[in-house]
Structure formats: C-alpha cells, structure tokens
Amino acid sequence: MAEDVKPTRKNLMAIEDRIELSERGHDTLEQKRDGLIMEFMDILDQAQDVRAELEADYEEAQRKINMARAMEGDVAVRGAASALQEHPEITTQSKNIMGVVVPQIESSRVKKTLDQRGYGLLGTSARIDEAAEAYEELLESIILAAEVETAMKKMLEEIETTKRRVNALEFKLLPELYENQEYIEQKLEEQEREEIFRLKKIKGKKEEEEKEAREAEMKEADKAAAKEPGAVADD
C-alpha cells in the first residue's frame, strides 16, 4: 500500500531501482516464457507422435498375445513368459532445456534376441516370438513416452511458474511500485510546496520584523533629533 511507504527521497530512489530491476526481470521472464512455450510446442508434437505410436504398439502387442494365447494356449504363453527373469535396465540422466531439468531415460536389454528370451527354441513357436517382440517394442515405446511426457509435464509446470511470475510482476508488483513512486513523488512535491510556502512565510515575517525594526529605529532617531534642538538653544 502506498500509504505504508515513507515518502522520502531515499525510498523514492530505492523504488525507482526496484522498478528498473522488475521491468528488466519482467522482460526477461516474458522472453523465457515465450521460449518455453516454443520448446513446449515442439515437445508436444513429439509427445503426440510418441503417444500415437504407443497406442498402436499396445494394440499390436495385445493382438499378438491374444493370438498366441489362442493358438498356443494360455499355459504355454505363461510358461514361456516365466522362463525369463532378467529385467530390462533403465538409467535416468537429466538434460537442461531453457533452465528446466528434464529426464533422459536410457534403457538396455529391452529388445532381446531369440536366445536371450529364456524359453527354449525347439519347443516354442513363431507366435510366441512375435508376441514377445511386440511387447519388447511396446516397452521401448513406453520408455520413450515416459521421457517425452515427463519433459512435457516439467516444461508445462515451468511455463506455469514463469507465467505466474510474469503476471505477478506485470499486474501486482510493478503497479504497486508505480503507485508508490507516484505517491512519494506527489508527497515530495507537496512537501516542497509546503517548504516554499513556509519559507515565503518566514521571509515575509522576517521582512515584516525588519520593517518594524527599521521603523522603530527611525522613531528612535526622530525622538533623539527632537531632543537635540533644545540643547543647541541652551548653548
């Protein structure tokens, strides 16, 4: 509130400094927000493609496992699946996009060759191979989608935060600072006017006092002059 600020020149200077800093910050944050939105749009396009691919891979994997369960039997498919205990490994690193730290997910041992899947080759069929392959592809798509969608989410959070900061500067902090600046300037002007008026008053009073003093002096002088002609007569 403007009334809470002491209308001093020092405060005015401090507010002017803050206004300058806030305006600079506002411009920078606006540029950051626009940059983030552009990056976000790129990631959004990528995420849409990845999501579509994920859905297609899921459909395909479901279709293949359904066919494998239909033709080989649920018991055979479960058996082949239980022959594998080695899990894929996922490592996460991070990269920086315009100050936003987003994950970079690296996976290994997702896609396997026939001899790495655990089940024997001689007693199984191509249906099980194809179902396993389809699920490996699905898993890769999920990992990619996790990376892209997490990046998208983080970018979105950062855009929101930046937008809130820009708005806070634009609609709250800067207007308050301008108001305070104006208030202090008005107060200072008023004080200046009062000071001039006061000085004028003092000056007038002083002049009046001087005038009175001069008049008193003159009266004294007149009185003295009036006494002096008598003395001359005595001589």
Add this chain to the structure above:
Amino acid sequence: MSYTGSSNPEYVNARVRSRRSQLYDEEEYRKLTRMGPAEIARYMEESEYEEEINALGSRYSGVDLVEYALNRNLAKQFHDVLRWSDGRLYQFVVRYLQKFDAWNIKTVIRGIYADVDKQSVDDDLIRAGEFDDRRLDQLVEAGTIEEVVNRLDGTMFGDPLAEAYEDYEETGVLVPLENAVDRAFYENLLEGLTFDEASADYRDFLRAEIDFRNARNALRLARSGADIDPAEYYIEGGKLFSASELSTLASNPDELVNRLRESSYGDDLSGALDDLEEANSLIGFERALEAALLEYSRNLGNVHPLSVAPVVSYILAKEREVENIRAIARGREAGLSEDEIEDELVIL
C-alpha cells in the same frame, strides 16, 4: 500297456476309429465360432468333454475352464491309447507322446524358476505322456531345478538335462535346459526303432516333423537376428537338411525357402511358402506346416490301416481339435471376428 507282448494295431485301431468319430467336425467348429466362452463350455459339457467340464467347473470359469478341460481330456484320451497298446505299437505311440513328458518337465522347471506355487504348476501339467502320476508328482514336489534333474536320472531326459544343467548354472537362463528337453524328445523319436514296410511311411512322417521343426527354427533364427549358429539347434533324424547345410541356409532365408520348395514337401507347402515370401510372417507358414503334417498322417492312416499310422493320425487329429477349440474360445474372448478365428483353424 507295455513294451512287451505282440503289437496289437487291429484292436487299438478299432478303438481309435470309434474315438475319432467323436471328434468335432467342421460344422461344429462353425457353431462354436458363433458362441461366447461360456456357451462353448456349455456346448462341450454336452459332448465327450462332460466329465472334465463338470470336474473343473467349480475351480475355473470361462476360457480357462475350456482350456483346462481340453488339456485334461487330451491327457485322458492319450492315456487310453497307451493303455490299449502293446509291444511295438506301444513303442511307436509312446515315443510320440513323450512330447507331453517334455512339456511337463519344462512346466515344472519354469515353475521353480519363476517361483510359482506347486498347485499352479500341477494344474498346468498335461498328463498324457509316459510318466505316471507318481513320477510327475515327485517332479512337482521338487524344490530346486537340480532336484528335478536328479529325479529324471534314468529317463531319456536325464543325461541331456544333467549336461545342460552346467550351462544353466553358468548362464542363469533356462534356454539350455529347455532345449535339452526338446532335443531329447525329438532325437529319441526315431532312435533304435526298426521299421517294416507298413511303418516306413510313419518313419517318413516323423522325419517330416523333424525337417519342419528344423526349417521353422532356422527361419526363426534368421529373422531374430540373433548371433546363433543354427547348427546348435539342429535336430538329428530329418532327411532334408544336415547341420552344416542348415547353418548355411539360415543365413539366406530365400535359399531355405527354395530348398523347401524343391523338396518332396514342396507341393504340400507351396501356398504357405508363397505367403511366407509375401507376408514376411512365419505364423502362416507354421500353420501350413501343421496342416501338412495332419494331412500327411491322415493319408498314412488310410494307406496302412493296420499299422501305427491310424493311431498317430488320431493323436494328431485330437491335438488339433484341442487347439482349434482353444483358439475359438480364446479368439472369442479377445474379440476376434468369426472370419479371423476361422482363418486360424486347421480343419481337415
């Protein structure tokens, strides 16, 4: 039911003929493709699967009930065939049915490996091979894979498994054990058997099965891009490929397809080979191989009605019936269309 005694194909064939007549025909499959899983179970309840559906109905429902009932009925039927067979016929039949012993061993090993409870493992067994209930129960009760290997000592799977167990300990994956079990089954199919004129065609049938298995595996390896020598997975006993030939052909799938086309199987498989080249998918090809084997065994049964052929033909036809019904039930559950399901069926 024994290795000894004289072969009794006449008796067994007569019984098998009667069982064969109970198999579902094309019209029944067509009806099933229009039903939901529960209706299929109900339909089965009114046929030869009644006992199994009733026995399992309180534990399972839907497609699982259908699948477990099919497996149990299959085991019962094949157990009957073994019970009726004597002498040389028993030898022929049991060697083929040992594929279920291989299946059961793999199921037990996988169960231990994945820490599945014993009841679930027991449920997944198909008791249609040579192993009796006692031996299978012993295997299920084994606490470690090593114990399973030890308990199989003295069977045809014992030595190969013991050898593969070292690889398993080194690598930690089941591949060596599973391959050892399947290889033992395939290589034992023809081992030490003598064939007369009537059974020579049956020998050709078994060879065809081995050839097809070798071709399928070579194509699967070629497509997977794995750096594996196909010779490691080569099964002895076929007539079409040697191990070294298969290694060379696996690196050139087109050549392999040409080789199959020019072989004695070429006429039966030409359509499937065309599809394989066009669609680049092994699934249709595998289906065609199964259909070719089924057709081959049926023809054998007609040519030599007093040999092992009609029995093997029935075994294959029964297996195919189980696969077809399961495909229909699972296909319906997964929402496949009637046409898609019918495409997957192999009906003769």
